[in-house]
Amino acid sequence: MCLYNSVLRLFVYNSVLRLFVYVVVVCPVLLSALARDSSVVTHGQEHYHTKDPPCASCPRLGRCVPKVQCPAHVRSRSYNPACHLEGSVGICCFTFREHAAESDHSARASTAISADDVKASHQKSRQTLAQWMSIAGKLLEHSARTLVNRTSPSYGHHLSVVTHDARAATLGQGGLLNLFAAQELKARQAISDDELALGFTEHTDGPFCLPPPTCSSPSRYRSIGGECNNPTHSTWGAIHTGFERLLPPDYSDGTWAMRTAKSGLPLPSARRVSSTLLLDGSHPSSAHNLMFMQFGQFIAHDISAGVVFTADNGSAISCCANDGEDLLPSELQHFACAPIEVAPDDLFYGQFQRKCINFVRTQIAPADDCSVGYAKQMNGATHYPDLSHLYGSSEEKLSSLREAGGLLRTFNDFGRELPPLTERKECLSMKEGAACFESGDAHGNQIISLTVLHTIFTREHNRVARELSALNPGWDEDTVFWETRRILQAVFQHIIYNEWLPLLLGPQIIKTFQLLPSEGYSSSYDPHVNPSLSAEFSAAAMRFGHSTVDGRLMIQSPKMGGVYESISIPEVMFQPARMRLRHFMDRLLIGLSHQAMQTVDPFVTEGLSRYMFHGGNPYGVDLAAINIQRGRDHGLNTYNQYRRLVGLEPYTEFQQFAPSAAQRLSSVYERPDDIDLWVGGLLEEPVDHGILGPTFANIIADQFDRLKKGDRFFYEHEPGVNPGAFTTVQLLEIKKVTLSRLICDNRDGVELSSQSPAAFLRPDVPGNEPVPCESPRILSMDLSKFKEN
Ligand code: HEM
Numbered sequence: 001m002c003l004y005n006s007v008l009r010l011f012v013y014n015s016v017l018r019l020f021v022y023v024v025v026v027c028p029v030l031l032s033a034l035a036r037d038s039s040v041v042t043h044g045q046e047h048y049h050t051k052d053p054p055c056a057s058c059p060r061l062g063r064c065v066p067k068v069q070c071p072a073h074v075r076s077r078s079y080n081p082a083c084h085l086e087g088s089v090g091i092c093c094f095t096f097r098e099h100a101a102e103s104d105h106s107a108r109a110s111t112a113i114s115a116d117d118v119k120a121s122h123q124k125s126r127q128t129l130a131q132w133m134s135i136a137g138k139l140l141e142h143s144a145r146t147l148v149n150r151t152s153p154s155y156g157h158h159l160s161v162v163t164h165d166a167r168a169a170t171l172g173q174g175g176l177l178n179l180f181a182a183q184e185l186k187a188r189q190a191i192s193d194d195e196l197a198l199g200f201t202e203h204t205d206g207p208f209c210l211p212p213p214t215c216s217s218p219s220r221y222r223s224i225g226g227e228c229n230n231p232t233h234s235t236w237g238a239i240h241t242g243f244e245r246l247l248p249p250d251y252s253d254g255t256w257a258m259r260t261a262k263s264g265l266p267l268p269s270a271r272r273v274s275s276t277l278l279l280d281g282s283h284p285s286s287a288h289n290l291m292f293m294q295f296g297q298f299i300a301h302d303i304s305a306g307v308v309f310t311a312d313n314g315s316a317i318s319c320c321a322n323d324g325e326d327l328l329p330s331e332l333q334h335f336a337c338a339p340i341e342v343a344p345d346d347l348f349y350g351q352f353q354r355k356c357i358n359f360v361r362t363q364i365a366p367a368d369d370c371s372v373g374y375a376k377q378m379n380g381a382t383h384y385p386d387l388s389h390l391y392g393s394s395e396e397k398l399s400s401l402r403e404a405g406g407l408l409r410t411f412n413d414f415g416r417e418l419p420p421l422t423e424r425k426e427c428l429s430m431k432e433g434a435a436c437f438e439s440g441d442a443h444g445n446q447i448i449s450l451t452v453l454h455t456i457f458t459r460e461h462n463r464v465a466r467e468l469s470a471l472n473p474g475w476d477e478d479t480v481f482w483e484t485r486r487i488l489q490a491v492f493q494h495i496i497y498n499e500w501l502p503l504l505l506g507p508q509i510i511k512t513f514q515l516l517p518s519e520g521y522s523s524s525y526d527p528h529v530n531p532s533l534s535a536e537f538s539a540a541a542m543r544f545g546h547s548t549v550d551g552r553l554m555i556q557s558p559k560m561g562g563v564y565e566s567i568s569i570p571e572v573m574f575q576p577a578r579m580r581l582r583h584f585m586d587r588l589l590i591g592l593s594h595q596a597m598q599t600v601d602p603f604v605t606e607g608l609s610r611y612m613f614h615g616g617n618p619y620g621v622d623l624a625a626i627n628i629q630r631g632r633d634h635g636l637n638t639y640n641q642y643r644r645l646v647g648l649e650p651y652t653e654f655q656q657f658a659p660s661a662a663q664r665l666s667s668v669y670e671r672p673d674d675i676d677l678w679v680g681g682l683l684e685e686p687v688d689h690g691i692l693g694p695t696f697a698n699i700i701a702d703q704f705d706r707l708k709k710g711d712r713f714f715y716e717h718e719p720g721v722n723p724g725a726f727t728t729v730q731l732l733e734i735k736k737v738t739l740s741r742l743i744c745d746n747r748d749g750v751e752l753s754s755q756s757p758a759a760f761l762r763p764d765v766p767g768n769e770p771v772p773c774e775s776p777r778i779l780s781m782d783l784s785k786f787k788e789n
């Protein structure tokens with residue numbers, strides 16, 4: 001009894017002391033938080049367990065942020081009390097978007113690397129690059145075996161990703177040089193694994209250093225390549241810079257080698273994962289239409305385009321023998337090869353005796369401060385949503401797309417404005433009548449429904465430019481062009497933040513990350529925020545869209561009384577010749593509005609996972625396998641690590657997944673800790689009133705938050721910070737625009753005369769019945785507000 005009393009007293013004493021420390025030290029402003037018991041907070045289907053009730057505000061220097069924005073919290077010794085955040089629970093963060101605290105940084109500075117080690121690493125790095133390049137150059141002597149044949153399905157893949165140009169190639173070699181230097185420093189034990197992983201190498205200059213761009217006086221217009229957006233970090237978000245990371249990478253050598261299973265054994269082949277887990281199956285969304293999917297790809301192409309290694313002459317590297325009959329022998333494989341192995345008993349490819357799917361790794365971007373470190377992959381697009389895929393990301397490309405009068409060049413097809421025709425080299429079909437179209441990014445022909453959006457935006461540019469020109473007769477053609485571009489970029493951003501993201505992420509996440517447009521100007525610009533895409537966003541989360549694609553496009557004709565044509569999607573990949581048929585574009589637009597999007601789940605149409613880019617072949621390439629392999633190529637961490645990052649419990653047993661997935665997962669992966677991010681993300685149930693599960697939703701919300709806060713030219717940012725700010729009156733006009741207005745104003749008008757007000761919802765959603773294009777329910781912007789006084 002006595003013992004019992006003293007234990008009880010000790011317990012009470014400890015609890016009081018803990019509460020005292022907590023209230024006074026950890027969580028100084030507790031206010032109403034204690035009144036509510038929030039020790040378990042429900043979020044969608046999941047539970048966050050926090051030991052203590054959330055603070056109403058954070059201790060000194062701490063900021064309350066969503067967990068995904070404070071990677072330090074997943075480190076074991078990290079101290080991050082929970083806090084209230086816009087109706088949800090965040091954490092007090094002291095490192096903010098950094099993996100390591102200030103104290104860690106200063107500890108690192110005291111163990112500087114010796115000049116001898118640095119010198120030796122530079123020397124070794126140059127030797128290694130010369131060797132690699134020489135071997136790669138020799139492969140061209142066997143070009144019949146080492147380059148991809150134009151008739152192979154892999155050629156369509158090459159057309160989708162390649163952005164070969166001289167600048168990217170030079171920078172890519174610079175990226176390799178600095179990577180080799182990091183590898184050498186690691187081998188000499190001049191830097192530890194931890195230092196590498198946490199990015200403590202920033203004061204270690206590598207052998208390659210690119211002079212920073214010169215940013216002249218503040219321009220009213222965004223630069224073409226995205227440079228100089230942030231005057232202090234002039235390359236942030238620019239073309240050919242690296243994808244950043246939310247978590248340290250998982251490379252098996254800590255620098256670039258693709259990850260292995262936790263046991264040290266090889267991971268299951270990406271094709272095996274795809275063919276076991278990502279089956280075909282139709283699950284139409286009850287509300288969203290295919291336009292939602294299509295606009296998602298249009299956004300993705302603006303901001304994300306991994307630059308894949310090419311042969312010295314710019315051709316596509318082949319890592320497979322005889323178009324996939326086998327792997328190429330290792331002596332003929334380029335250093336960037338990571339072919340996907342296909343088992344002989346593969347249910348699909350086995351029929352055609354295919355044992356290999358071509359896969360070439362993404363180039364490495366040198367860091368902007370010349371530092372060495374683990375590999376970061378190169379983005380061939382400007383990271384900002386700035387319509388770089390419409391206007392191009394270089395001066396040369398832009399001038400090839402421009403026309404007199406501030407217009408974009410078009411092809412006048414019997415009175416219909418289409419994007420300019422290209423040489424047929426961008427087409428998979430070489431048939432008579434084949435036509436492919438120019439775009440700013442060279443893959444606007446990837447699927448015909450994407451070409452339609454390129455056409456709408458090209459026409460909108462010319463529509464606005466003509467009107468601005470008439471309103472402002474004193475403007476020269478350059479002013480007309482740049483002003484029009486500025487307006488279109490704003491309109492595009494508005495549609496993303498006002499219409500697309502809220503449906504994707506659901507109301508709670510939109511609120512937590514404050515992603516909705518403001519009433520007037522936004523004062524959210526933060527010069528410390530790096531807007532660059534995260535590898536996790538680009539190589540996994542944003543690829544959720546591949547699950548939303550339907551294997552067929554339904555071409556609808558009201559005049560012909562319903563579905564007029566049903567097209568299997570591989571037939572219209574890099575084959576957009578139907579765009580030249582007078583009725584086609586209107587009918588496809590009606591189809592995209594009426595046809596259901598597929599839900600986000602572990603189902604992917606065979607049009608992408610078996611027949612993509614098949615051309616004349618009975619088989620194509622598997623996009624699901626490619627996504628998984630790309631995640632490993634980019635060093636993405638495992639799914640469980642990102643669950644931790646966003647505040648969810650990791651899975652310890654396969655049985656914790658839904659029964660349908662558990663068995664399949666355990667038949668391919670050794671343990672839950674091996675699951676690839678893209679696969680795990682697709683298996684999650686969507687958040688409330690959203691389309692995605694919580695892991696992808698958080699990664700995407702973080703990205704669009706940074707694309708807003710870290711973009712000085714964001715359309716809503718106020719004149720104090722934004723050199724291209726609109727007047728309040730103009731901003732009001734821009735905020736009237738919806739995708740439905742763009743469709744109505746730029747349709748052919750042959751068959752499309754009415755449109756649902758909410759362009760991403762099906763017309764059978766109550767309140768979204770089509771209205772005539774002239775209806776005031778589809779607001780227009782009044783361009784007279786852009787007349788200069
Ligand atoms: C409509 C049919 C589509 C096709 C045929 C297609 C095809 C492809 C291909 C071939 C790649 C390159 C894969 C690689 O090598 O890593 C890719 C990448 C990607 N796709 Fe799709 N895709 C489609 C739709 C979508 C949609 C709807 C979205 C998003 C909502 C999307 C988002 C992405 C993203 C973010 C990437 C990575 C881009 C990069 O950084 O390289 N795609 N897609």
Ligand SMILES: [Ca+2]
Nearest residue numbers: 302382384388
């Ligand atoms: Ca861009």
